[in-house]
Amino acid sequence: FWQAFGAVLKEGLHMEPEHQGRIAPLLRYHSSQGEGWSSLQDYVGRMAEGQDAIYYILGESQAAAAGSPHLEALRKKGFEVLYMTDPIDEWAVEALGEYEGKKLVSAMQADLDLGEGEEDKAKKEEASVELKPLMDRIQAVLGEAIGEVRLSSRLTDSPACLVVPEGGQHAYLERLLRSHDPSTSRTKRILELNGGHPLIRNLARMVELHPDSPRLVDWIELLHDQVLLTEGSPVIDPNRLAKRVTVLMEEASEAELGVAPAAEVEAGA
Numbered sequence: 001f002w003q004a005f006g007a008v009l010k011e012g013l014h015m016e017p018e019h020q021g022r023i024a025p026l027l028r029y030h031s032s033q034g035e036g037w038s039s040l041q042d043y044v045g046r047m048a049e050g051q052d053a054i055y056y057i058l059g060e061s062q063a064a065a066a067g068s069p070h071l072e073a074l075r076k077k078g079f080e081v082l083y084m085t086d087p088i089d090e091w092a093v094e095a096l097g098e099y100e101g102k103k104l105v106s107a108m109q110a111d112l113d114l115g116e117g118e119e120d121k122a123k124k125e126e127a128s129v130e131l132k133p134l135m136d137r138i139q140a141v142l143g144e145a146i147g148e149v150r151l152s153s154r155l156t157d158s159p160a161c162l163v164v165p166e167g168g169q170h171a172y173l174e175r176l177l178r179s180h181d182p183s184t185s186r187t188k189r190i191l192e193l194n195g196g197h198p199l200i201r202n203l204a205r206m207v208e209l210h211p212d213s214p215r216l217v218d219w220i221e222l223l224h225d226q227v228l229l230t231e232g233s234p235v236i237d238p239n240r241l242a243k244r245v246t247v248l249m250e251e252a253s254e255a256e257l258g259v260a261p262a263a264e265v266e267a268g269a
Contacts, residue, residue, distance in 0.1 A: 002028045030083045033080045040054065048078045051077075054098075056089075056106060057071060060085065062085060065081075073156055116153055127195035134207045137220070138193075147188035150190060155194035162228070162231055171187075175232070203220070222245075
């Protein structure tokens with residue numbers, strides 16, 4: 001029944017808010033907790049100690065939502081996340097707002113509060129100062145493609161991700177709207193960096209040692225392409241991305257074989 005009529009019921013949250021109290025208990029979602037459908041009541045009953053919000057993520061499919069880097073810190077804290085894959089979900093959740101006093105919070109929003117302690121905040125502030133030259137360089141290279149660059153509290157394994165600024169649209173919803181109306185405005189998302197990731201540290205070192213290197217620009221643009229693909233958005237120039245990945249594969253395979261890069265061999269010849 002839910003698979004057939006669930007999307008229509010969720011429309012009711014947005015179109016007829018006076019019936020939210022009757023509709024909300026009927027809602028069902030897949031989640032990071034396991035297989036099968038889960039109600040909001042089920043979610044609230046499973047909430048971890050210290051958790052004060054219902055977290056969700058929007059995506060084109062359950063697999064895409066489950067694999068998102070936005071969930072890394074939430075998983076580490078043991079917080080369950082609901083996977084929302086219907087086009088109506090963003091409007092429905094915004095209309096509902098909360099359930100049993102628990103606010104519904106997107107894991108992809110820029111203002112996600114994960115309850116950082118004073119020690120974590122101090123480390124983040126220190127890293128922000130240390131990585132500021134890299135963040136400034138990334139902003140200069142990517143320009144209008146992003147709104148700003150900042151350090152992340154939600155990433156533990158991935159080097160970077162894009163998050164939605166206040167009042168902005170999620171990438172999934174934006175793609176749906178643009179498929180019907182190409183003139184739909186784009187939301188400049190915020191690029192968040194994992195300050196502890198080896199790649200980010202290496203890029204910061206490159207900015208320090210070789211700030212004008214064209215390779216640095218390549219790495220930054222490749223990082224941006226990567227986070228676009230991760231959120232399901234199209235890259236600006238797929239052919240350029242493919243060529244860069246090919247170069248990386250060539251260099252990695254040559255290093256694995258212990259041979260000189262092809263470019264150096266040709267230069268020597």
